[in-house]
Amino acid sequence: MIPRRFRRLAAAAAVAVVGLGALAACGDGGESEATAGPVKLRFLSLAWQKESLQANKDLVAKWNSEHPDIQVEYVQGDWNSVHDQLLTSFEGGDAPDIVHYEASAIGEFSKQGYLADLSGLIPADLKGQIDQGVWDTATFDGKVTGVPFLLESQVVIANKKLLDAAGVTVPAADGGWTWDEFQANAQKLTKPGQFGVAWALKSPTNRVLNLALNYDGKFFYTDGGKTEVKIGDAEKEVPKRIHDMIYTAKTASPEALGMSGADTLPGFFGGKYAMLPGSVSLRQQMVEQAPAGFEWVTLPPVKGLSSKQAANPQTLSISEDSKHKEQAAQFLAYFLNPTNMAALAKGDWLVPTGKQANEELVKLTKGEQGWDVAADSAADLTVAPFQMADGYPEWKTKYATPALQQYFANKITLDQLASQLVDGGKQVLR
Numbered sequence: 001m002i003p004r005r006f007r008r009l010a011a012a013a014a015v016a017v018v019g020l021g022a023l024a025a026c027g028d029g030g031e032s033e034a035t036a037g038p039v040k041l042r043f044l045s046l047a048w049q050k051e052s053l054q055a056n057k058d059l060v061a062k063w064n065s066e067h068p069d070i071q072v073e074y075v076q077g078d079w080n081s082v083h084d085q086l087l088t089s090f091e092g093g094d095a096p097d098i099v100h101y102e103a104s105a106i107g108e109f110s111k112q113g114y115l116a117d118l119s120g121l122i123p124a125d126l127k128g129q130i131d132q133g134v135w136d137t138a139t140f141d142g143k144v145t146g147v148p149f150l151l152e153s154q155v156v157i158a159n160k161k162l163l164d165a166a167g168v169t170v171p172a173a174d175g176g177w178t179w180d181e182f183q184a185n186a187q188k189l190t191k192p193g194q195f196g197v198a199w200a201l202k203s204p205t206n207r208v209l210n211l212a213l214n215y216d217g218k219f220f221y222t223d224g225g226k227t228e229v230k231i232g233d234a235e236k237e238v239p240k241r242i243h244d245m246i247y248t249a250k251t252a253s254p255e256a257l258g259m260s261g262a263d264t265l266p267g268f269f270g271g272k273y274a275m276l277p278g279s280v281s282l283r284q285q286m287v288e289q290a291p292a293g294f295e296w297v298t299l300p301p302v303k304g305l306s307s308k309q310a311a312n313p314q315t316l317s318i319s320e321d322s323k324h325k326e327q328a329a330q331f332l333a334y335f336l337n338p339t340n341m342a343a344l345a346k347g348d349w350l351v352p353t354g355k356q357a358n359e360e361l362v363k364l365t366k367g368e369q370g371w372d373v374a375a376d377s378a379a380d381l382t383v384a385p386f387q388m389a390d391g392y393p394e395w396k397t398k399y400a401t402p403a404l405q406q407y408f409a410n411k412i413t414l415d416q417l418a419s420q421l422v423d424g425g426k427q428v429l430r
Contacts, residue, residue: 052347121329129354133382146315160295176300186251189274198273214304229425231418298370310384391428399424
């Protein structure tokens with residue numbers, strides 16, 4: 001389940017990178033069934049924030065105290081190095097039994113046969129708590145190789161005082177504005193020295209493709225086993241609307257184009273921007289960095305034909321080589337029960353995939369700090385075609401990001417953008 005990118009960069013400073021030697025030195029998840037003593041499992045966790053780390057370690061400790069016959073060894077990993085680390089450990093036959101990662105990244109390992117099919121191992125009550133669209137993000141070639149448990153949605157963070165002064169009413173958690181309403185309210189919030197919106201578009205591709213699902217924009221189309229990039233009206237809708245806000249309505253700041261979400265915060269706190277479309281995890285920076293007396297609110301996702309967005313949940317998988325798959329599945333069911341999943345989501349400022357966990361999280365937080373909006377946003381998260389396209393990472397880096405940056409800088413037209421995206425697809429997917 002990556003906004004998430006700057007969180008990962010922070011993780012490099014917050015968590016020491018675990019080398020392969022340390023991973024291999026942990027408890028043997030593949031010890032013989034004949035060996036006396038408890039079953040030993042290794043759990044590679046990528047938790048890094050203080051509250052999240054504590055929640056993960058507390059749950060492992062609680063499990064171990066309640067299950068003396070199945071002991072779990074907590075192994076600390078790091079987002080910035082985990083891919084290469086896992087690849088080496090899978091190829092070397094020394095992978096941890098339980099792996100924490102994300103849906104967009106486990107497909108590679110799943111297709112190579114390194115991850116177990118969890119279809120027959122996941123309890124029905126856990127399976128029923130998570131929407132099928134979210135399960136689809138961790139399903140490859142008919143095999144479920146990860147349990148999705150934390151989600152990241154795109155919402156809007158707004159300056160409450162500026163909204164009140166402009167007469168803009170905060171919508172209910174389940175009542176997000178349409179794109180037209182979003183633009184109309186941005187207009188009300190725009191005046192000399194103040195923009196209604198700051199779109200942080202330093203890395204625009206994921207955001208555009210996520211939000212394109214609002215209008216059923218797929219970008220990647222597969223027919224007869226062949227995948228190609230197609231750009232029609234549905235794919236053009238979101239980039240055109242953002243572009244129009246910047247250059248036609250002039251309700252969005254052009255200077256934010258080269259910024260990350262974190263880069264916009266000084267201007268936001270200073271009243272230069274009234275609204276920040278961004279990750280639901282941006283609420284953490286509001287709590288930790290907003291100046292005293294600053295009032296902010298979380299607005300629901302903006303709606304097109306729907307409020308759908310692409311889901312890239314964090315996942316927990318079981319290694320195919322693990323000799324204790326059933327015991328590992330028992331731990332996953334415990335670790336991800338509604339109460340525990342809610343605690344994990346709260347520690348990471350993300351959204352739990354489970355319906356009951358969502359309800360418990362809202363009760364736990366009393367809906368404050370935007371948790372009611374965050375929880376409600378999970379209902380519209382689903383798998384997107386680009387997430388299943390093998391050539392997407394290369395297309396994104398070489399073609400989509402440069403083309404979108406040119407378009408949002410007003411250097412190429414919408415039709416030229418479409419041509420570059422399609423041509424890039426032909427190069428990568430041929």
